[in-house]
Amino acid sequence: MTDAIVTENLRKQFGQFEALKDLNLTIEPGVCVGYLGPNGAGKTTTIKILTSLLRPTGGKAFLNGIDVVRNPKEALASVGAVVETPQLYPQLTPLEILSYFGQLRGLDSDVIRERSVTVLDEVKMSDSAHKRTGEFSTGMKQRVAIAQALLHDPSILIFDEPTIGLDPRGMIEVRELIMQLKERDFTIFMSSHLLNEVQEVCDKVAIVDKGTLLVYDTVANLSSVGEGGVSLTAVEPITSEQCNSVQALPSVRSVKRVATSEILINVEGGLAEQSDLLDEVKRIGIRVAFYRPARSAIEDVYLRLVPEEES
Numbered sequence: 015m016t017d018a019i020v021t022e023n024l025r026k027q028f029g030q031f032e033a034l035k036d037l038n039l040t041i042e043p044g045v046c047v048g049y050l051g052p053n054g055a056g057k058t059t060t061i062k063i064l065t066s067l068l069r070p071t072g073g074k075a076f077l078n079g080i081d082v083v084r085n086p087k088e089a090l091a092s093v094g095a096v097v098e099t100p101q102l103y104p105q106l107t108p109l110e111i112l113s114y115f116g117q118l119r120g121l122d123s124d125v126i127r128e129r130s131v132t133v134l135d136e137v138k139m140s141d142s143a144h145k146r147t148g149e150f151s152t153g154m155k156q157r158v159a160i161a162q163a164l165l166h167d168p169s170i171l172i173f174d175e176p177t178i179g180l181d182p183r184g185m186i187e188v189r190e191l192i193m194q195l196k197e198r199d200f201t202i203f204m205s206s207h208l209l210n211e212v213q214e215v216c217d218k219v220a221i222v223d224k225g226t227l228l229v230y231d232t233v234a235n236l237s238s239v240g241e242g243g244v245s246l247t248a249v250e251p252i253t254s255e256q257c258n259s260v261q262a263l264p265s266v267r268s269v270k271r272v273a274t275s276e277i278l279i280n281v282e283g284g285l286a287e288q289s290d291l292l293d294e295v296k297r298i299g300i301r302v303a304f305y306r307p308a309r310s311a312i313e314d315v316y317l318r319l320v321p322e323e324e325s
Contacts, residue, residue: 015042015043016043016078016079017040017041017042017043017076017079018041018042018043018044018045018077018078018169018170018201019039019040019041019064019075019076019077019170019201019203020039020040020041020074020075020076020079021037021038021039021040021060021064021073021074021075021076022038022073022074022075022076023036023037023038023072023073023074024036024037024038024039024060024063024070024072024073024074024075025037025070025071025072025073026056026059026063026068026070026071026225027071032225033054033056033059033225034056034059034060034063034070034071034073034225035224035225035226036073036226037056037060037073037222037225037226037227038227039220039227039230041201041203041218042201043169043199043201044199044200044201045201045202045217045218046192046196046200046201046202046204046215046216046217046218047202047203047204047216047217047218047219047220048204048205048206048211048212048213048215048216048218048219048220049061049203049204049205049206049220049222050205050206050207050209050212050219050220050221050222050312050316051205051221051222051223051320052223052320054224055222055223055224055225056222056224056225056226057174057205057222058097058098058174058205059225060205060222061095061097061172061174061203061205062097063075063082064077064082064093064172064203065090065093065095065097065172066082066083066086066089066090067097069083070083076089077089077090077092077093077170078092078169078170091166091168092168092169092170093168093169093170093171093172094162094163094164094165094166094168094170094171094172095163095171095172095173095174096156096159096160096163096172096173096174096176097172097174098174098175099152099178099179100155100156100158100159102147102150102155102158102159103147104146104147104148105146105148106146106147107143107144107145107146107147108130108134108139108142108143108145108147108158108161109130109134109143109144111147111158111162112126112129112130112133112134112161112162112165113126113127113130115162115165116129116130116165116166119165119166121165121166126165129165129166129167130143130161130165131143133161133162133164133165134161136161136164136191136194137157137158137160137161137164137191138157138187138191139154139157139158139161142154151181151184152179152180152181152184153180153181153183153184153185153187153188154184156176156177156180156184156188157187157188157191160173160176160188160191164195168200169200169201170200170201170202170203171195171200171201171202171203171204172202172203172204173192173202173203173204173205174204174205175205175206175207176188176192176204176206177189177206177208177211178207185211189211189214189215192204192215193215196215196217202216204216209312209313209316210312210313212233212312213233213312216233217232217233218230218231218232218233219231219232219233219236219312219315221315221316221319221320223319223320223321228319228320229315229319233312234284236312236315243278243279243280243281243307243314244278244279244281244288244291244305244306244307245272245276245277245278245279245304245305245306245307246276246277246278246279246295246300246302246304246305247275247276247302247303247304247305248275248276248300248301248302248303249275249301249302249303250275250301251274251275252271252274252275252276252277252300256298256299256300257269257271257277259298260277260279260294260295260298260300263291263294265281265282265283265287265290265291266279266280266281266282266291267280267281267282268280275303279291288307292305
Protein backbone atom coordinates (compact mmCIF):
# COMPACT_ATOMS: atom_id res chain seq x y z
CA MET A 15 0.00 0.00 0.00
CA THR A 16 1.33 3.45 -0.96
CA ASP A 17 2.11 5.76 1.94
CA ALA A 18 -0.21 8.76 2.15
CA ILE A 19 2.36 11.49 2.87
CA VAL A 20 6.12 11.22 2.40
CA THR A 21 8.85 13.85 2.65
CA GLU A 22 12.42 12.99 1.67
CA ASN A 23 15.22 15.31 2.83
CA LEU A 24 12.78 18.20 2.46
CA ARG A 25 14.45 21.61 2.73
CA LYS A 26 13.23 25.18 2.54
CA GLN A 27 15.40 28.27 2.81
CA PHE A 28 14.28 31.91 3.00
CA GLY A 29 17.44 33.91 2.36
CA GLN A 30 19.85 32.91 5.13
CA PHE A 31 17.10 31.33 7.23
CA GLU A 32 16.66 27.57 6.86
CA ALA A 33 13.04 26.82 7.73
CA LEU A 34 13.27 23.08 7.01
CA LYS A 35 16.38 20.92 7.29
CA ASP A 36 16.26 17.52 5.60
CA LEU A 37 12.79 16.64 6.89
CA ASN A 38 12.07 12.93 6.48
CA LEU A 39 8.55 11.90 7.40
CA THR A 40 6.40 8.94 6.29
CA ILE A 41 2.69 8.80 7.13
CA GLU A 42 0.71 5.69 6.25
CA PRO A 43 -2.94 5.82 5.10
CA GLY A 44 -5.72 6.21 7.66
CA VAL A 45 -3.59 7.73 10.41
CA CYS A 46 -4.24 11.01 12.24
CA VAL A 47 -0.94 12.80 12.90
CA GLY A 48 -0.45 15.84 15.11
CA TYR A 49 2.39 18.12 13.97
CA LEU A 50 3.84 20.00 16.94
CA GLY A 51 6.51 22.62 17.41
CA PRO A 52 7.11 26.19 18.59
CA ASN A 53 6.53 29.26 16.43
CA GLY A 54 8.98 29.28 13.55
CA ALA A 55 9.69 25.55 13.82
CA GLY A 56 8.69 24.84 10.21
CA LYS A 57 5.15 23.50 10.63
CA THR A 58 3.33 25.89 8.30
CA THR A 59 6.24 25.78 5.84
CA THR A 60 5.84 21.98 5.64
CA ILE A 61 2.10 22.27 5.10
CA LYS A 62 2.48 24.95 2.42
CA ILE A 63 4.95 22.76 0.53
CA LEU A 64 2.60 19.76 0.78
CA THR A 65 -0.27 21.88 -0.56
CA SER A 66 1.89 23.42 -3.34
CA LEU A 67 1.74 26.94 -1.89
CA LEU A 68 5.54 26.93 -1.56
CA ARG A 69 8.27 25.24 -3.55
CA PRO A 70 10.97 23.47 -1.55
CA THR A 71 14.61 24.47 -1.81
CA GLY A 72 15.54 20.81 -1.92
CA GLY A 73 14.24 17.30 -1.32
CA LYS A 74 10.92 15.77 -2.34
CA ALA A 75 7.33 15.52 -1.11
CA PHE A 76 4.77 12.93 -2.16
CA LEU A 77 1.01 12.62 -1.63
CA ASN A 78 -0.31 9.10 -2.30
CA GLY A 79 2.93 8.43 -4.16
CA ILE A 80 2.64 11.46 -6.47
CA ASP A 81 5.36 14.13 -6.49
CA VAL A 82 3.88 17.41 -5.25
CA VAL A 83 6.45 19.58 -7.05
CA ARG A 84 6.41 17.84 -10.43
CA ASN A 85 2.70 16.98 -10.55
CA PRO A 86 0.91 19.32 -8.14
CA LYS A 87 -2.54 19.09 -9.76
CA GLU A 88 -2.53 15.29 -9.75
CA ALA A 89 -1.05 15.10 -6.24
CA LEU A 90 -3.60 17.49 -4.74
CA ALA A 91 -6.59 15.85 -6.43
CA SER A 92 -6.94 13.54 -3.42
CA VAL A 93 -6.22 16.21 -0.79
CA GLY A 94 -8.50 18.54 1.15
CA ALA A 95 -6.81 21.34 3.06
CA VAL A 96 -7.49 24.24 5.38
CA VAL A 97 -4.32 26.34 5.62
CA GLU A 98 -4.23 29.18 8.17
CA THR A 99 -7.39 31.08 9.16
CA PRO A 100 -10.09 30.61 6.50
CA GLN A 101 -11.12 33.74 4.59
CA LEU A 102 -14.61 33.36 3.13
CA TYR A 103 -16.51 35.74 0.86
CA PRO A 104 -18.85 37.34 3.44
CA GLN A 105 -21.66 38.01 0.96
CA LEU A 106 -21.88 34.35 -0.09
CA THR A 107 -23.73 31.48 1.57
CA PRO A 108 -22.04 28.12 2.35
CA LEU A 109 -23.82 26.55 -0.64
CA GLU A 110 -22.55 29.31 -2.94
CA ILE A 111 -19.02 28.97 -1.59
CA LEU A 112 -19.07 25.20 -2.10
CA SER A 113 -20.42 25.67 -5.63
CA TYR A 114 -17.53 28.04 -6.36
CA PHE A 115 -14.89 25.65 -5.03
CA GLY A 116 -16.54 22.71 -6.78
CA GLN A 117 -16.34 24.51 -10.11
CA LEU A 118 -12.68 25.36 -9.48
CA ARG A 119 -12.06 21.65 -8.98
CA GLY A 120 -13.90 20.79 -12.18
CA LEU A 121 -16.72 18.87 -10.52
CA ASP A 122 -19.98 18.26 -12.36
CA SER A 123 -22.83 20.55 -11.23
CA ASP A 124 -24.98 17.61 -10.09
CA VAL A 125 -22.06 16.25 -8.06
CA ILE A 126 -21.50 19.69 -6.50
CA ARG A 127 -25.15 19.93 -5.42
CA GLU A 128 -25.20 16.43 -3.97
CA ARG A 129 -21.84 16.67 -2.22
CA SER A 130 -22.60 20.15 -0.84
CA VAL A 131 -25.66 18.85 0.98
CA THR A 132 -23.67 15.88 2.29
CA VAL A 133 -20.63 17.79 3.58
CA LEU A 134 -22.67 20.59 5.17
CA ASP A 135 -24.58 17.93 7.05
CA GLU A 136 -21.29 16.31 8.11
CA VAL A 137 -19.99 19.57 9.57
CA LYS A 138 -23.40 20.38 11.13
CA MET A 139 -24.00 23.47 9.00
CA SER A 140 -27.14 22.37 7.12
CA ASP A 141 -29.34 24.84 9.00
CA SER A 142 -27.09 27.72 7.91
CA ALA A 143 -26.65 26.63 4.28
CA HIS A 144 -28.50 29.70 2.93
CA LYS A 145 -27.15 32.31 5.35
CA ARG A 146 -24.39 34.76 4.45
CA THR A 147 -21.06 33.72 5.94
CA GLY A 148 -20.32 37.33 6.96
CA GLU A 149 -22.75 36.72 9.82
CA PHE A 150 -20.93 33.59 11.02
CA SER A 151 -18.77 33.09 14.09
CA THR A 152 -15.15 32.01 13.59
CA GLY A 153 -16.08 28.45 14.50
CA MET A 154 -18.86 28.36 11.90
CA LYS A 155 -16.48 29.71 9.25
CA GLN A 156 -13.97 27.01 10.15
CA ARG A 157 -16.62 24.33 9.67
CA VAL A 158 -17.48 25.76 6.22
CA ALA A 159 -13.77 25.67 5.37
CA ILE A 160 -13.61 22.02 6.42
CA ALA A 161 -16.71 21.36 4.31
CA GLN A 162 -14.94 22.67 1.20
CA ALA A 163 -11.97 20.47 2.04
CA LEU A 164 -14.31 17.45 2.05
CA LEU A 165 -16.27 18.45 -1.07
CA HIS A 166 -14.34 16.36 -3.62
CA ASP A 167 -14.18 13.30 -1.31
CA PRO A 168 -10.39 13.31 -0.71
CA SER A 169 -8.41 10.62 1.10
CA ILE A 170 -5.98 13.05 2.79
CA LEU A 171 -6.92 16.04 4.96
CA ILE A 172 -4.34 18.69 5.90
CA PHE A 173 -5.21 21.22 8.60
CA ASP A 174 -3.02 24.10 9.78
CA GLU A 175 -3.98 25.01 13.37
CA PRO A 176 -7.67 24.02 12.89
CA THR A 177 -8.82 25.39 16.28
CA ILE A 178 -6.75 28.60 16.37
CA GLY A 179 -8.76 31.70 17.26
CA LEU A 180 -11.85 29.75 18.28
CA ASP A 181 -13.76 30.21 21.52
CA PRO A 182 -14.09 27.13 23.79
CA ARG A 183 -17.35 25.99 22.16
CA GLY A 184 -15.90 26.38 18.67
CA MET A 185 -12.77 24.45 19.67
CA ILE A 186 -14.86 21.59 21.02
CA GLU A 187 -17.04 21.48 17.89
CA VAL A 188 -14.08 21.41 15.50
CA ARG A 189 -12.23 18.86 17.64
CA GLU A 190 -15.27 16.57 17.67
CA LEU A 191 -15.57 16.96 13.90
CA ILE A 192 -11.94 15.93 13.38
CA MET A 193 -12.46 12.89 15.61
CA GLN A 194 -15.47 11.89 13.49
CA LEU A 195 -13.40 12.26 10.32
CA LYS A 196 -10.68 10.16 11.90
CA GLU A 197 -13.16 7.32 12.41
CA ARG A 198 -13.83 7.32 8.65
CA ASP A 199 -10.19 6.39 7.89
CA PHE A 200 -9.09 9.70 6.39
CA THR A 201 -5.38 10.38 6.60
CA ILE A 202 -5.25 13.56 8.70
CA PHE A 203 -2.16 15.74 9.09
CA MET A 204 -2.79 18.66 11.45
CA SER A 205 -0.47 21.20 13.01
CA SER A 206 -1.37 22.48 16.46
CA HIS A 207 -0.06 24.32 19.50
CA LEU A 208 -2.48 22.51 21.80
CA LEU A 209 -0.63 19.49 23.17
CA ASN A 210 -3.60 18.04 25.04
CA GLU A 211 -5.73 18.35 21.91
CA VAL A 212 -3.20 16.36 19.90
CA GLN A 213 -2.95 13.68 22.59
CA GLU A 214 -6.76 13.39 22.65
CA VAL A 215 -7.35 13.34 18.89
CA CYS A 216 -4.27 11.94 17.12
CA ASP A 217 -2.81 8.46 16.61
CA LYS A 218 0.74 9.72 16.08
CA VAL A 219 2.77 12.80 16.92
CA ALA A 220 5.59 14.49 15.00
CA ILE A 221 7.56 17.17 16.85
CA VAL A 222 9.68 19.61 14.85
CA ASP A 223 11.97 22.40 16.02
CA LYS A 224 14.21 24.74 13.99
CA GLY A 225 13.20 22.84 10.85
CA THR A 226 14.40 19.48 12.20
CA LEU A 227 12.20 16.50 13.05
CA LEU A 228 12.85 15.56 16.68
CA VAL A 229 10.51 12.61 17.10
CA TYR A 230 7.76 10.78 15.22
CA ASP A 231 5.94 8.04 17.10
CA THR A 232 2.55 6.83 18.27
CA VAL A 233 0.76 8.62 21.09
CA ALA A 234 0.75 5.33 23.01
CA ASN A 235 4.54 4.93 22.76
CA LEU A 236 5.19 8.54 23.72
CA SER A 237 2.79 8.19 26.65
CA SER A 238 4.79 5.22 27.90
CA VAL A 239 8.04 7.22 27.96
CA GLY A 240 6.55 10.37 29.43
CA GLU A 241 6.84 11.30 33.06
CA GLY A 242 3.34 10.02 33.73
CA GLY A 243 2.67 12.37 36.61
CA VAL A 244 -0.74 12.21 38.30
CA SER A 245 -2.24 14.60 40.81
CA LEU A 246 -4.16 12.98 43.65
CA THR A 247 -6.45 14.88 46.02
CA ALA A 248 -7.87 12.98 48.98
CA VAL A 249 -10.97 13.50 51.10
CA GLU A 250 -8.92 13.56 54.32
CA PRO A 251 -5.30 14.63 54.97
CA ILE A 252 -2.76 12.15 53.60
CA THR A 253 -0.46 10.86 56.33
CA SER A 254 3.31 10.43 56.06
CA GLU A 255 2.83 6.67 56.40
CA GLN A 256 0.42 6.65 53.47
CA CYS A 257 2.88 8.70 51.37
CA ASN A 258 5.62 6.19 52.18
CA SER A 259 3.33 3.31 51.20
CA VAL A 260 2.58 4.96 47.85
CA GLN A 261 6.30 5.60 47.31
CA ALA A 262 6.99 1.90 47.90
CA LEU A 263 4.71 0.76 45.06
CA PRO A 264 6.68 -0.83 42.17
CA SER A 265 5.46 1.58 39.46
CA VAL A 266 6.05 4.75 41.48
CA ARG A 267 9.20 6.79 40.87
CA SER A 268 8.51 9.56 43.36
CA VAL A 269 5.85 11.17 45.53
CA LYS A 270 5.70 14.90 46.27
CA ARG A 271 3.36 16.48 48.80
CA VAL A 272 1.63 19.58 47.40
CA ALA A 273 -0.85 20.20 50.21
CA THR A 274 -2.19 18.41 53.25
CA SER A 275 -4.59 16.38 51.12
CA GLU A 276 -2.81 16.50 47.73
CA ILE A 277 0.22 14.68 46.33
CA LEU A 278 1.94 14.43 42.95
CA ILE A 279 2.89 10.90 41.95
CA ASN A 280 5.46 10.22 39.23
CA VAL A 281 4.45 6.82 37.84
CA GLU A 282 6.11 4.65 35.20
CA GLY A 283 4.06 3.50 32.23
CA GLY A 284 0.89 4.74 30.60
CA LEU A 285 -2.84 4.72 31.25
CA ALA A 286 -3.03 1.07 32.35
CA GLU A 287 -0.36 1.64 34.99
CA GLN A 288 -2.10 4.78 36.21
CA SER A 289 -5.35 2.83 36.58
CA ASP A 290 -3.58 0.10 38.55
CA LEU A 291 -1.98 2.76 40.74
CA LEU A 292 -5.40 4.14 41.65
CA ASP A 293 -6.48 0.67 42.84
CA GLU A 294 -3.32 0.38 44.96
CA VAL A 295 -3.81 3.83 46.47
CA LYS A 296 -7.32 2.87 47.54
CA ARG A 297 -6.00 -0.32 49.18
CA ILE A 298 -3.56 1.81 51.16
CA GLY A 299 -6.58 3.55 52.65
CA ILE A 300 -6.52 6.89 50.85
CA ARG A 301 -10.03 8.07 49.96
CA VAL A 302 -9.57 9.70 46.56
CA ALA A 303 -11.60 12.78 45.67
CA PHE A 304 -9.74 13.77 42.45
CA TYR A 305 -7.27 11.79 40.35
CA ARG A 306 -6.02 13.38 37.14
CA PRO A 307 -2.89 13.82 35.01
CA ALA A 308 -0.60 16.47 36.46
CA ARG A 309 0.68 17.02 32.95
CA SER A 310 0.03 15.07 29.78
CA ALA A 311 2.64 12.63 28.53
CA ILE A 312 2.91 14.53 25.26
CA GLU A 313 3.64 17.71 27.22
CA ASP A 314 6.44 15.89 29.05
CA VAL A 315 8.01 14.69 25.82
CA TYR A 316 7.61 18.09 24.16
CA LEU A 317 9.14 20.03 27.07
CA ARG A 318 12.03 17.60 27.24
CA LEU A 319 12.82 17.89 23.50
CA VAL A 320 12.16 21.57 22.84
CA PRO A 321 14.41 24.02 24.72
CA GLU A 322 12.61 26.38 27.08
CA GLU A 323 13.60 29.54 25.22
CA GLU A 324 12.03 28.18 22.05
CA SER A 325 8.63 27.14 23.43
